[in-house]
Amino acid sequence: MTNDRRVxxxxDKGALAGSVAARFMTKLLDLLDAQETVHVVLTGGSMGGAVLSSVRDSPAHASIDWSRVHFWWGDERWVPEGHEERNDRQSREALLDSLGLDAGNIHPFPASDSGLTLDAAADAYTAELARYGSDGLPYPVFDIVFLGVGPDGHIASLFPHRSGIQVVDRPVIAVRDSPKPPAERLSLTRPVINAAQRVWMVLAGSDKASALGLALAGASRDEVPVAGIKGRRRTVFFVDRDAAAEVPEALIARDY
Incomplete structure (x- = not known):
C-alpha cells in the first residue's frame, strides 16, 4: 500500500473550496460503492466551512447516500452547545443540517454545558470512538480526515511546543493550554489521525506558507505539528497560490 504526500x-480560495468539495463527493461515491459505511473527520475554520458549503450548493451532493456516512471532528473548543465558536455548529450550518441525517450519524465532542468535566468529556469521546473501532484499534480507521493548518503549523488542537502532539497512549486529549483562545479544548491525537486512510489538509492564505514549507522540508513535529501527520494511503495538501509560496516546484503535483 503506497503512501505519498501531494500538494x-x-x-484562489473559491477555486480551492470548489475543487476539494468535488473531490470529496467523488471519493465518497467510490467508497460507498466498495463498503457499507464511511467515516469522515471534519475541521473548522474558514476553509473547512467553505468546502462544506460548496458540497451543499452542488447538485452532485444529491447522488450520495449520506445515511451511510458518519461525521466526526478533529477537535473542539470547550464552549457550550450551539456556541458560535464550536466547529460542529459551523459544519451543521454549512452542510449537515441540510442532509436530514439521523443523530447517530453525527458524533460531536461534548460541550462545556454537558455536565461533564473536560477530562470526563475526553473519556466520553474516547468511548464513542471505541464503539466504532476497526482493525483492532479502539477508534475507527477514518476514510478521510479533513484538517486545517494554523500559521504556526498546528493541526486539530495539537500545538507547537505543547505536549499534545507527543501523546500516543490515548485517542483524545483534554487541552488546557492552547495558545489560541479558548485555552480549553478537546482534540484527537496524532495516532488516530495517522491511522486514517486519507488525510486532506486544506490551506489558504500567505500566512500559511511558512508552516507548509517547513512541514514539507522535514521540520520537527514538535516545532511544526503538521510535519508529523501522514495518512495510511495518501496525504494531500490542497492549497491556494498564496499558501504555496514556499513549496518547492518539484513537490507540486500536476494532478491527484
Whole structure:
C-alpha cells in the first residue's frame, strides 16, 4: 500500500473550496460503492466551512447516500452547545443540517454545558470512538480526515511546543493550554489521525506558507505539528497560490 504526500495548488480560495468539495463527493461515491459505511473527520475554520458549503450548493451532493456516512471532528473548543465558536455548529450550518441525517450519524465532542468535566468529556469521546473501532484499534480507521493548518503549523488542537502532539497512549486529549483562545479544548491525537486512510489538509492564505514549507522540508513535529501527520494511503495538501509560496516546484503535483 503506497503512501505519498501531494500538494495541489489552486488559483484562489473559491477555486480551492470548489475543487476539494468535488473531490470529496467523488471519493465518497467510490467508497460507498466498495463498503457499507464511511467515516469522515471534519475541521473548522474558514476553509473547512467553505468546502462544506460548496458540497451543499452542488447538485452532485444529491447522488450520495449520506445515511451511510458518519461525521466526526478533529477537535473542539470547550464552549457550550450551539456556541458560535464550536466547529460542529459551523459544519451543521454549512452542510449537515441540510442532509436530514439521523443523530447517530453525527458524533460531536461534548460541550462545556454537558455536565461533564473536560477530562470526563475526553473519556466520553474516547468511548464513542471505541464503539466504532476497526482493525483492532479502539477508534475507527477514518476514510478521510479533513484538517486545517494554523500559521504556526498546528493541526486539530495539537500545538507547537505543547505536549499534545507527543501523546500516543490515548485517542483524545483534554487541552488546557492552547495558545489560541479558548485555552480549553478537546482534540484527537496524532495516532488516530495517522491511522486514517486519507488525510486532506486544506490551506489558504500567505500566512500559511511558512508552516507548509517547513512541514514539507522535514521540520520537527514538535516545532511544526503538521510535519508529523501522514495518512495510511495518501496525504494531500490542497492549497491556494498564496499558501504555496514556499513549496518547492518539484513537490507540486500536476494532478491527484
Amino acid at each position: 495541489l495548488v489552486h488559483p
